[in-house]
Amino acid sequence: MGTLWIHLMRSIGVIMIFCGTFFFVAATVGIIRMPDPYNRGHVSCKGDSPGFMLCLLGIWCYWATVCFSESLILLVIVAFMLFANPISTHSILRLCYYRRVEFSSDTSLQEEK
Amino acid sequence: MLPDFIFAAKIVMVILSLTIFFCLYRAIFGPTVYDRIIAINVVSTKVVVMLALLAVIFNEAFFFTLSLVYALLLYLTTLAFVKFLGTGRLD
Numbered sequence: 001m002g003t004l005w006i007h008l009m010r011s012i013g014v015i016m017i018f019c020g021t022f023f024f025v026a027a028t029v030g031i032i033r034m035p036d037p038y039n040r041g042h043v044s045c046k047g048d049s050p051g052f053m054l055c056l057l058g059i060w061c062y063w064a065t066v067c068f069s070e071s072l073i074l075l076v077i078v079a080f081m082l083f084a085n086p087i088s089t090h091s092i093l094r095l096c097y098y099r100r101v102e103f104s105s106d107t108s109l110q111e112e113k
Numbered sequence: 114m115l116p117d118f119i120f121a122a123k124i125v126m127v128i129l130s131l132t133i134f135f136c137l138y139r140a141i142f143g144p145t146v147y148d149r150i151i152a153i154n155v156v157s158t159k160v161v162v163m164l165a166l167l168a169v170i171f172n173e174a175f176f177f178t179l180s181l182v183y184a185l186l187l188y189l190t191t192l193a194f195v196k197f198l199g200t201g202r203l204d
Contacts, residue, residue, distance in 0.1 A: 066172075
């Protein structure tokens with residue numbers, strides 16, 4: 001690999017991990033500020049999945065220039081968490097709904113019969 | 114002026130540590146148990162990212178394996194908590 005290619009991959013990695021950190025900070029603000037567990041779970045999953053994927057793909061962009069065969073396990077982690085994170089958040093919120101946890105007073109429900 | 118990836122990784126680790134403290138507020142003072150599970154889920158996801166960043170900072174590749182193990186444990190623990198809260202047993 002040429003030097004230009006290495007610098008390009010590392011610069012893309014820096015940009016990607018900072019974008020992922022932005023998503024994590026947004027998820028934290030949502031978890032603190034949102035009124036009920038449904039909103040908190042929604043915003044945590046929305047902020048977590050792209051933040052995680054951007055951070056780990058950014059680290060992959062760096063480590064692929066160091067040792068490519070060692071960096072493949074990062075793609076395994078990303079492929080696993082792509083399915084695991086929404087499933088766990090969905091199961092928490094489904095349990096919340098079955099247990100009749102109260103919605104926030106600002107929420108309006110339209111349920112199907 | 115080329116960006117230094119290891120310095121950026123250190124900055125990101127500091128920011129993630131601060132956001133973990135703010136998530137622990139919701140884990141401690143959360144009104145329901147579901148808020149606590151959601152907050153701990155987010156904290157664990159951040160810890161997985163921090164382990165991968167630690168591999169970059171220490172220049173050691175086996176932290177990636179540690180990160181994978183922690184991701185598997187995170188998924189399993191959350192589902193076990195939800196199953197235990199929902200049915201009262203784990204079998």
